[in-house]
Amino acid sequence: xxxxxxxxxxxxxxxxxxxxxxxxxxxxxxxxxxxxxxxxxxxxxxxxxxxxxxxxxxxxxxxxxxxxxxxxxxxxxxxxxxxxxxxxxxxxxxxxxxxxxxxxxxxxxxxxxxxxxxxxxxxxxxxxxxxxxxxxxxxxxxxxxxxxxxxxxxxxxxxxxxxxxxxxxxxxxxxxxxxxxxxxxxxxxxxxxxxxxxxxxxxxxxxxxxxxxxxxxxxxxxxxxxxxxxxxxxxxxxxxxxxxxxxxxxxxxxxxxxxxxxxxxxxxxxxxxxxxxxxxxxxxxxxxxxxxxxxxxxxxxxxxxxxxxxxxxxxxxxxxxxxxxxxxxxxxxxxxxxxxxxxxxxxxxxxxxxxxxxxxxxxxxxxxxxxxxxxxxxxxxxxxxxxxxxxxxxxxxxxxxxxxxxxxxxxxxxxxxxxxxxxxxxxxxxxxxxxxxxxxxxxxxxxxxxxxxxxx
Amino acid sequence: xxxxxxxxxxxxxxxxxxxxxxxxxxxxxxxxxxxxxxxxxxxxxxxxxxxxxxxxxxxxxxxxxxxxxxxxxxxxxxxxxxxxxxxxxxxxxxxxxxxxxxxxxxxxxxxxxxxxxxxxxxxxxxxxxxxxxxxxxxxxxxxxxxxxxxxxxxxxxxxxxxxxxxxxxxxx
Numbered sequence: 001x002x003x004x005x006x007x008x009x010x011x012x013x014x015x016x017x018x019x020x021x022x023x024x025x026x027x028x029x030x031x032x033x034x035x036x037x038x039x040x041x042x043x044x045x046x047x048x049x050x051x052x053x054x055x056x057x058x059x060x061x062x063x064x065x066x067x068x069x070x071x072x073x074x075x076x077x078x079x080x081x082x083x084x085x086x087x088x089x090x091x092x093x094x095x096x097x098x099x100x101x102x103x104x105x106x107x108x109x110x111x112x113x114x115x116x117x118x119x120x121x122x123x124x125x126x127x128x129x130x131x132x133x134x135x136x137x138x139x140x141x142x143x144x145x146x147x148x149x150x151x152x153x154x155x156x157x158x159x160x161x162x163x164x165x166x167x168x169x170x171x172x173x174x175x176x177x178x179x180x181x182x183x184x185x186x187x188x189x190x191x192x193x194x195x196x197x198x199x200x201x202x203x204x205x206x207x208x209x210x211x212x213x214x215x216x217x218x219x220x221x222x223x224x225x226x227x228x229x230x231x232x233x234x235x236x237x238x239x240x241x242x243x244x245x246x247x248x249x250x251x252x253x254x255x256x257x258x259x260x261x262x263x264x265x266x267x268x269x270x271x272x273x274x275x276x277x278x279x280x281x282x283x284x285x286x287x288x289x290x291x292x293x294x295x296x297x298x299x300x301x302x303x304x305x306x307x308x309x310x311x312x313x314x315x316x317x318x319x320x321x322x323x324x325x326x327x328x329x330x331x332x333x334x335x336x337x338x339x340x341x342x343x344x345x346x347x348x349x350x351x352x353x354x355x356x357x358x359x360x361x362x363x364x365x366x367x368x369x370x371x372x373x374x375x376x377x378x379x380x381x382x383x384x385x386x387x388x389x390x391x392x393x394x395x396x397x398x399x400x401x402x403x404x405x406x407x408x409x410x411x412x413x414x415x416x417x418x419x420x421x422x423x424x425x426x427x428x429x430x431x432x433x434x435x436x437x438x439x440x441x442x443x444x445x446x447x448x449x450x451x452x453x454x455x456x
Numbered sequence: 457x458x459x460x461x462x463x464x465x466x467x468x469x470x471x472x473x474x475x476x477x478x479x480x481x482x483x484x485x486x487x488x489x490x491x492x493x494x495x496x497x498x499x500x501x502x503x504x505x506x507x508x509x510x511x512x513x514x515x516x517x518x519x520x521x522x523x524x525x526x527x528x529x530x531x532x533x534x535x536x537x538x539x540x541x542x543x544x545x546x547x548x549x550x551x552x553x554x555x556x557x558x559x560x561x562x563x564x565x566x567x568x569x570x571x572x573x574x575x576x577x578x579x580x581x582x583x584x585x586x587x588x589x590x591x592x593x594x595x596x597x598x599x600x601x602x603x604x605x606x607x608x609x610x611x612x613x614x615x616x617x618x619x620x621x622x623x624x625x626x627x628x
Contacts, residue, residue, distance in 0.1 A: 171558065175573060178557040290532040290551065292558035294572030310574060310588065314555070388590060449574050 031254040041258070043228055045236060047250040048257055052237050057132075057343075060264045061125035062231075065153075067265050068118040069220065071272065072156075075111040076213065083163065085209035087202050090165035091286045098283070105280070112281030114272050115157050119301050122153045130332075130427065133347060133420075134238035136340040140333040142230035145223055147329050152220045154301055159212035161299050162205060170287035171296040173208075174200050175306070179318035199289070240343035295449050303441035304434050310449060311373050313393030320397070325430075337420045347421055354415050354425040361407075362432030370440055374451050404429075514599065514606035517548075520626045523605070528562050528569075528580060536596050536609050537562060537569070539580050545623035548607040549582045550594035554614075560593070569593065581618040592617050598624040 008016070019038070025031040032046040051057070082101065084093045097104040126146060129135060135143035162173045177194050181187045196203025231237065284293065298306045308317040339347070346352045404426065411417055411425045446452035515531075523529060523540040530537050535551045549569075551559045558573035568585060569578035576589035583592050594612035598605065603626065615622070 171573075175556045175558065178555075181557075290535060290559055292561075292572045296558050296573040309556075313590075314588070388587070392587075447572075 025254060028252050031252040035253045041253070043232075044253045044257060045232065047252055048236060049239065049247075050249045050251045050256075051247055052239050053251070053256055053260060056345075057239055058237050059124070059128060060261070061121055061128055063261055063264060064121050064268050065118060065125055066224065067268060068114050068121060068272075069224070071114045071269075072111065072118065073217065075107050075114065076217075078107050079111060080213060085163070085205050087165060087205055087287070090163060090205065094164050094166075094283060106276055109276035109279070109281050110272060113275040113279070115160060117268075117272065118153055119157050122150050126150055127431070129238075131346055131424075132238055133340070133342040133344065135333040136337070136342055138234040139230075139238070139342075142227060142234065143333045144330055145227045145230065147326070149220065149223050149227060151326070152216055152223065156212060156216045156220065157301065158299060159208040159216065162200075162208045163212065164283055165205065165287045166282075167284040167287055167291075167293050168282055170200060170289070171292050172298050173204070175296055176298045176302055177204075179305070179309075179314060182314040183319050184315070238343045294447050295445060297441065297445070300438070300442055304438035307370075307437040307441035307445070311370070312396060313389045315389050316393040316397050335419075335423070337423075338418050339420045341420070347424060350415060350417055351421045351424055354411050354417055354421060355428045358411075358425045358428035359432050362429045362436065366433050366436040367440070370437075371451070513610065514597075514608045517605040517607050520600060520603050520605055526580075530562055531607070531609075535559070536607060538598075538605065538607060539582075541581060541623060543623075545625045546598050546600070546605060547581055547618075547623055548596035548598045548609075549578075550596060550612045552594065552612070553589055554584075554591050554593060555589040579618070581622075582615075583618045591615065595622055600624060600626045 025034045035041045035044055035046045079097070082093055082097045082104065084090060094108070097108055129143065129146060158173075158176070162169045177191055177200065180190045180194065183190060192198060194204075194207070195201070196207050297303060305318055305322060308321065311317070312321070341347050346355050407429065408422055408426055412422045415421075417425065440451075443454055444451055446454075517523075517529075517531065517538050523538065523546070525540050525544050526542045528537055528539045532551075537549045537551065539547045539549055541547065553560050553571040553573065553576055555571065555574055555576050558571050560569040560571045560576070560578060563570050567580065569580075569582075571577075571589065574588050576587060577585040578589070578593050579585055581592075582595065584590075592615055595615055596613070597608040597611055600606070605626075
């Protein structure tokens, strides 16, 4: 034995001290040991239930989000070697990257598309978690961590949005940060803090750069570790209760899970590359504080809020409603549910039925209201005696709350749903409203934010 | 064994010197935490790099006669409009829309300011014609000395709507 050790040269001994197992495990025992002994692979359990491998359990969304974050880190580090966070230099450094650096444009495009997909995939991951009921019991707090990760990812994208310092970036950030001015009493102070001054300027750029490349990545990385650990502590991904003997069958993580992850990763990378090759990340003219482009839109994930601002007083559209929604989402797992079904999509047949009805209601009502408000309703001019934050804010807000309450009661009574199913129906309705608001603003808002068809 | 020892200690000296010392240690720890927090906050509060513009400096807009009554002249560098009303009085208006801070444009044909972001419309004196803008365009101080109009672009004043007291007239 001792002779053998001596025979090995120093490099072999060095390598063995890091990792002793073979990279090509033969039997199950070996496969389990490889996962168990490896730092990266041991994020996984050594064995997993065969059922949890089915794509429709998770759609692999959490894993995709992690991969996209990894791509963001890699491309972001590259971009940092070229980018200069000063108003006089930022735009030129992007131009330099585009025109002078070999594949510079591609790296920037990958970073842009991977960031866009990240927001989308994290949002879908959030929906998957909700609709499979993966927020009860041991998963309660992990849901909260997930909401924070969603917020961090959105703000990562938002802070990155300013960095090119072109017209698109400058005005999107001006418009978005100005929403804060409608917070009573502290609004103006808050804006000065976020911008580092009264206007979007060099301080703003430095602050956003610091958040984008320092604070938020650290927050995301640590919260993500916590998030993964909690998934393991809850016993892995969510799935329905065992019914048959076959349901509890375990298989080894290698190759079953790792191979599937590998395939999903390859497909996702291919999609990102295709987007990066064929669609350039937008870059308009250099930022000019004197001229706003027409229309000036917020980043796409905030366009739902911007659309809401066309219909409500900003205090409600930009502050109270989004804040209420975020707080409700954080406390969502802690409501008193009468049924805690996990791992079944949309809870039950009744859940599916009421979910579909809510989706249809949202699909009909939202566009109708948008068009009605655009062309027929003019409440604030008729009620000129009342301040607009009441006539155009509080009153419609209360009416909508009331309508949602009536809808809740209606579903409960008509379909005899339990509380979990009724809340889900309301969730679907609000989700559809949010998606339609966002799409309306992205697609149908043209010059002066008037309703237009994009093909006109 | 260990628990027995603890018990004896507790019985002998309920407020022993050791527990007093450990309280001091906790206190020192808390103090250090407060110091770190205080220094960080102070650092952040005074980190602003945006140049503070002198809020008392006026820029020369031009001679009174250069501006026709009932006309609007843009000053893009100072980010304001100088509006001469039909009665000959001057108002200087900030470029910033009171809704979300976009730069409003002067539309000659419609004789109105129109914001490109959410199509708020303002009159020549800054009053809101059509929302979502909640209040009139911010007012900038104007002085007229020896027939020369001067505007202070760094001291915007918020106002609900236009009133005659906001107009500056040339002495005649």
